[in-house]
Amino acid sequence: MNSKTAPTPQIRPLDLQDERLQDRTGLKGQLKAFVDRTRSGDLGVLPVVAGLVVIWAVLQTLNPIFLSSANLVNLAMESSAVGIIALGIVGVLLVAQIDLSVGSVSGLSAAVVAVTVVNLGWPVWLAVLATVALGAAIGWVYGQIFNRFGVPSFVITLAGLLGFLGLQLYVLGAKGSINLPFDSALVYFAQLAFVPPWLSYVLVVGAAGGLFATDYLHARARRTAGLSSMPLQSMIPRSALLLLVLGFVVWYLNQTRGVGWMFVFFIALILAMNYLLKRTKWGRSVYAVGGNAEAARRAGINVKAVYTSVLVTCSTLAAVGGLLAAARLAAANQGSGGGDVNLNAIAAAVIGGTSLFGGRGSAFSALLGIVVIQSISSGLTLLNLDSSFRFMVTGVVLLLAVMLDSVSRRSRTSHGRA
Amino acid sequence: MSSTPNSPGDGNGTPLLALRGINKSFGAVAALMDIDLEVSAGEVVAIVGDNGAGKSTLVKVLSGVHAPDSGTIAFEGSDVTIPTPMAALHLGIATVFQDLALCDNLTVVDNLFLGREISPLRLNEVEMETRSWELLKQLSAKIPSLRTQVASLSGGQRQTVAIARSLLGDPKIVILDEPTAALGVAQTAEVLNLVERLRERGHGVIMISHNMADVKAVADRVAVLRLGRNNGVFNVSDVSAEDVIAAITGATDNVVSRRSAARGAPGASTPSEENQAQ
Ligand SMILES: Nc1ncnc2c1ncn2[C@@H]1O[C@H](COP(=O)(O)OP(=O)(O)OP(=O)(O)O)[C@@H](O)[C@H]1O
Ligand SMILES: [Mg+2]
Numbered sequence: 001m002n003s004k005t006a007p008t009p010q011i012r013p014l015d016l017q018d019e020r021l022q023d024r025t026g027l028k029g030q031l032k033a034f035v036d037r038t039r040s041g042d043l044g045v046l047p048v049v050a051g052l053v054v055i056w057a058v059l060q061t062l063n064p065i066f067l068s069s070a071n072l073v074n075l076a077m078e079s080s081a082v083g084i085i086a087l088g089i090v091g092v093l094l095v096a097q098i099d100l101s102v103g104s105v106s107g108l109s110a111a112v113v114a115v116t117v118v119n120l121g122w123p124v125w126l127a128v129l130a131t132v133a134l135g136a137a138i139g140w141v142y143g144q145i146f147n148r149f150g151v152p153s154f155v156i157t158l159a160g161l162l163g164f165l166g167l168q169l170y171v172l173g174a175k176g177s178i179n180l181p182f183d184s185a186l187v188y189f190a191q192l193a194f195v196p197p198w199l200s201y202v203l204v205v206g207a208a209g210g211l212f213a214t215d216y217l218h219a220r221a222r223r224t225a226g227l228s229s230m231p232l233q234s235m236i237p238r239s240a241l242l243l244l245v246l247g248f249v250v251w252y253l254n255q256t257r258g259v260g261w262m263f264v265f266f267i268a269l270i271l272a273m274n275y276l277l278k279r280t281k282w283g284r285s286v287y288a289v290g291g292n293a294e295a296a297r298r299a300g301i302n303v304k305a306v307y308t309s310v311l312v313t314c315s316t317l318a319a320v321g322g323l324l325a326a327a328r329l330a331a332a333n334q335g336s337g338g339g340d341v342n343l344n345a346i347a348a349a350v351i352g353g354t355s356l357f358g359g360r361g362s363a364f365s366a367l368l369g370i371v372v373i374q375s376i377s378s379g380l381t382l383l384n385l386d387s388s389f390r391f392m393v394t395g396v397v398l399l400l401a402v403m404l405d406s407v408s409r410r411s412r413t414s415h416g417r418a
Numbered sequence: 419m420s421s422t423p424n425s426p427g428d429g430n431g432t433p434l435l436a437l438r439g440i441n442k443s444f445g446a447v448a449a450l451m452d453i454d455l456e457v458s459a460g461e462v463v464a465i466v467g468d469n470g471a472g473k474s475t476l477v478k479v480l481s482g483v484h485a486p487d488s489g490t491i492a493f494e495g496s497d498v499t500i501p502t503p504m505a506a507l508h509l510g511i512a513t514v515f516q517d518l519a520l521c522d523n524l525t526v527v528d529n530l531f532l533g534r535e536i537s538p539l540r541l542n543e544v545e546m547e548t549r550s551w552e553l554l555k556q557l558s559a560k561i562p563s564l565r566t567q568v569a570s571l572s573g574g575q576r577q578t579v580a581i582a583r584s585l586l587g588d589p590k591i592v593i594l595d596e597p598t599a600a601l602g603v604a605q606t607a608e609v610l611n612l613v614e615r616l617r618e619r620g621h622g623v624i625m626i627s628h629n630m631a632d633v634k635a636v637a638d639r640v641a642v643l644r645l646g647r648n649n650g651v652f653n654v655s656d657v658s659a660e661d662v663i664a665a666i667t668g669a670t671d672n673v674v675s676r677r678s679a680a681r682g683a684p685g686a687s688t689p690s691e692e693n694q695a696q
Contacts, residue, residue, distance in 0.1 A: 014551050018562035221544045281538035284524075288532055291523035298483060298519040299533035299583075300504040359523040413569075 013228035030234060039415075047404055048353055048368045051397070055372060059379030066379050069255040075371070075378050076259065077190075080266040081106075081325040082341060083370035086348035087273055088317030090366050091310045093349055094277070095290045096358025097146075097153040099314045101160030102345050105138055106322025107337020108168040113186070113323050114178035114332035115171055124185050128323060135319025136312050138164070143308030153311070161342070169334055177333035180326065190327035193261040197254045203264070204250050208243035215239070262324060266367075269317070273363040286310060290358030321345075340391065344373050347394060351401040357409060372397065432495040433458045434622040435480075435511075435591055440489035442475055449475040451646045453489070457591060457622040462613055464633040464654070465626045467643035468666055473626045474516050476643070477595045480624070481513035482506035494590075507533070510590035514580045514597055516626075522569040526550065526561060529568050530583050553582045558608045573600040581609060591622040598632055610636050630659045644668055 038046060059066045085102050092099045109131045116127040138160065145156050172178065180187050195203070212235060219229035253259050277283035288296040289306045297303045325341075326332045350356060351372050352365025373394055380390050433456040442450040449472045457463050467473050478484040480491070482500040490497055493509050500506050506513070520529050527543070527550045536542040550564050559578040561571065568576060577600045584592055594613070598606040613636045616623050627633050633640055634654060642649040642665040650665040 014548065015564060018560075020562050218544075222547075225544045225548045227544065227547055279541050281535040281541065284528060284532065284535055284541070288521045288524060288528075291521035292519070295519040295521050296532070298481070298503045298513070298515065300507045301533050302504065359521070415570075 014226045016228050045353055045364070045368060047401075048351060048365075048372060051351075051400075052368070052372055052375065055375050055379070059375065059382075063379065063382045065382055069252055070257070071378065071382070073253050073257045073260070075374050076253070076263040077328065078378065079367075079370045079374045080260070080262045081190075081321045081328060082344050082373075083266050083321075083348065083366050084269055084324065085318050085321035085341070085345040086352070086366040086370050087269060087363060088314030088321075089345050089349040090352075090354045090361055090363060091273070091277075091286065092153070092314045093290075093354045093356060094286050094358060094361055095307060095310050096293075096356075097307065097310070098346070098356075099142070099157045099160075099311065099318075100154055100342065100346075101138075101157040101164060102314065102318040102321075103337045103339075103342030104161045104164035104168065105135060105315050105318040105337070106325060106341060107332075107335075108164045108171065109135055109319035109322035110326035110332035110336040111168045111171040111178075113326055114180055115173075117180065117184065117186075118178050128186070131319050131323050132316060135316040138319075139312035139315030140308065142311045142315065143304075146307055146311065147304040165338070168337070172332065172334060177331060179331045182330060184327075186323070186327040187330045190262050190324055191330070194258040195261060195264060197258060200250045200254060200259050201247070204243065204246045207246060208239045211242055212236070212239035262328070269320075270363045270367055277363055282306075282309065287359055290360075292359075318345075340387075340394070343398075344370075344394070347398040347401070348373050350405065351397060355405050355409065356402065357405070432492075434461075434494060436492040437480075438490045438492070440476070440479060440491070441487045442472075442479055442484060443487060449646050450479070450486070453643070453646075453648055455641055455648075457624055459590070459622055460617050460620045461639070462617050462623040462625060462637045464637035464640040465624060465643060466628070466630075466633060466640055466662060466666055467649075471643040471666075472646040473643055474595055477513060477515070477593050477624070477626065480506065480593060481511060481515075483515075504533075507587060507589075510587075511593065512584035512587060512589035512591070513593040514577075514584045514595060516595040516599075520568045520576055520580060523567060525567055526554075526564040526571070526579055529579055530586060532583070534587060549586075550582075553585065554578065557582055557612065558604055560605075574602055574605060577601055578605060581612070585612075589621065591624065592616055593624040593626075595626045596628065597625065598627065598629065606632070630662065633662075634659065642666055 037044070056067065065071055085106055089099060089102060112134060113127050113131045116122040116130060117124060122130075142153070142156055142160065145151055146153055169176070215230060215235045215238065219231075219235065222229040250259060277286060285296065285301045285306045288299065288301060289303055293303055296306075322337050326336060329336075348369030349361070349365055350369065352361075352367065352369030354361025354365040376393050376397065377390050380393065435455075435457045437453060437455040440450055440453040440455075441448070453472075453476060455463070455465075455476075465473050465476065475484065479486045480500065482503040482505050485499075485501060491500060492498065493511075498509060500509065500511070521532065524532065527547050530550050530553070531546045536545050547564060554561060554564070557578055559575065559582070561575050561578070568579065571579065577597065581594070581597055584594075594609075597609050601609060610632060613623055613625060617636075617638075625633075625637060637654045639651055640654055640657070640662055641651045642662060644666060645668075649668070652662060652665075
């Protein structure tokens with residue numbers, strides 16, 4: 001196009017022909033792009049990671065057991081159930097709605113699975129299926145009420161919070177507590193099932209290889225289409241870094257019990273959700289509805305269906321989380337899903353970087369957020385501080401995250417980013 | 419009703435789109451009253467009218483954003499209802515809205531293909547991006563990167579994106595609500611070229627504009643709305659800008675003609691004898 005500048009050795013890619021574009025290729029360029037992004041208020045995972053480092057450093061100095069392999073193994077296991085609930089919250093926040101009833105729904109599902117397995121003698125798979133279906137049905141009902149009557153989601157789910165807590169107590173009956181048998185597959189999965197060390201390393205290599213393969217294939221497709229593409233020089237360090245980090249984490253956890261299957265399940269759900277959000281038409285619609293619902297509607301998106309699908313996903317994941325929490329405890333009782341489960345799940349999504357204003361965030365924020373929250377919880381427990389401190393500290397961290405969300409949103413607006 | 423009795427169908431039978439007696443009110447405000455309009459294939463119909471005349475409301479009725487209170491819409495000869503924007507897109511009615519309907523948090527490519535992504539279960543980003551570049555080049559768009567969020571674009575760039583998006587689904591009718599209002603000189607000319615190209619390819623085009631020069635340049639017919647009512651349909655070839663302005667403001671002795679008379683502008687003060695509809 002612009003052949004004014006004489007010394008252009010090769011034809012520039014289709015998407016880099018505008019002369020106003022500054023060079024952002026190569027490692028240095030990427031670093032610069034990262035700085036640009038951060039300064040314009042698109043903070044990404046930076047604040048959470050920084051926060052996590054600070055929290056870990058403080059807790060480690062207060063109690064040297066905190067970063068021990070055994071404690072981190074436990075932390076990963078403890079994170080999984082609420083993390084899965086937070087994953088559902090991420091989807092709801094992306095469309096600028098909220099679900100306040102995830103705690104109650106998870107408690108109800110714990111009660112249902114316990115009653116069906118223990119009292120009714122159902123096989124575990126059937127009980128699990130029924131519980132998950134119940135979660136989906138709850139989300140569907142929310143969606144219908146939201147779409148048909150236009151009741152704000154926080155009111156509907158506030159009603160759900162109370163209603164399903166009541167149902168949970170009713171299902172549990174007079175005794176109020178049901179123990180799951182220790183030999184049940186569920187309890188085994190949540191307490192004792194660990195990935196054999198060799199397999200954990202295979203998984204790590206698989207993850208790094210998978211990242212490299214997707215990067216490589218993507219770059220090749222872009223190059224053949226005449227678009228700019230990621231050079232091999234930045235693909236290799238990316239995958240190598242992932243290999244190193246994951247490899248170290250897994251090696252460290254393998255010093256004691258290793259990586260729990262439940263945690264692997266949590267990560268698998270995150271990866272699946274990430275794929276759905278980033279690589280499918282449905283995910284694109286979710287972001288569009290969260291960014292500008294009217295524009296999405298005019299583009300021909302079935303906005304109501306998107307709301308319903310997101311609410312169904314959230315309640316379903318809440319049910320799965322509740323089920324795993326019951327399995328981990330080997331019991332369902334009146335306190336299942338109560339206390340801080342609800343707020344922890346929501347706080348995790350927000351702390352992890354998913355905006356309360358809709359349209360921004362990613363599946364990985366569930367992981368980052370829940371690790372922050374569980375770290376605080378675990379660290380304070382190690383210090384023999386009771387839940388009063390835990391609530392206060394988590395509250396402060398949540399407040400910081402929300403403030404950061406609002407401030408960075410303002411900064412983004414002034415830098416031309418949504 | 420149309421005061422100039424000319425054959426709107428250009429002799430080839432049923433019009434592509436025909437509106438009969440459309441009414442729409444917002445609470446106490448009657449935004450559209452008894453509106454008739456016809457658009458044939460290969461025809462550019464301009465809709466003009468003062469601010470608040472109901473032009474955008476008419477567009478929104480046609481694109482499924484607002485449902486009309488009464489009246490019929492016939493598309494290719496058969497009566498249809500357009501309850502949702504999706505229904506309009508399925509019929510083949512694509513719209514560029516005045517209040518631009520883009521998602522700020524998505525990139526240019528994402529916005530262009532929103533609602534019609536290529537391979538829904540495994541988005542083909544590469545194909546979408548190359549097609550976006552091709553399309554935007556046709557429109558002489560000056561957008562440095564298609565991987566930036568729409569929030570960072572200028573008003574005219576956003577307009578270009580919105581226009582480009584309406585063309586993606588190969589629609590039968592394209593509705594443009596003040597498409598050139600925010601555009602630069604080159605981009606305006608490009609949009610006018612585009613409108614002519616659409617006509618040549620046999621699309622029907624409805625263009626809303628306040629710019630008489632643009633209307634005269636590309637439209638075949640011009641329909642005037644005044645306070646929510648039809649106030650005349652003219653053949654562009656045999657009507658003067660003054661007559662159209664008279665129909666828009668409702669009088670030959672209007673503020674526009676008085677102004678040009680006062681400044682002694684040539685050819686502006688001849689009061690036309692016809693077209694004093696209602
Ligand atoms: N969503 C709405 N709710 C209530 N009233 C509305 C709505 N949309 C339009 N109106 C009213 O309908 C009338 C026609 O508005 P419309 O937007 O169609 O005007 P327009 O001809 O497009 O004007 P402009 O040239 O300024 O774009 C106005 O009086 C406006 O106030
Ligand atoms: Mg308008």
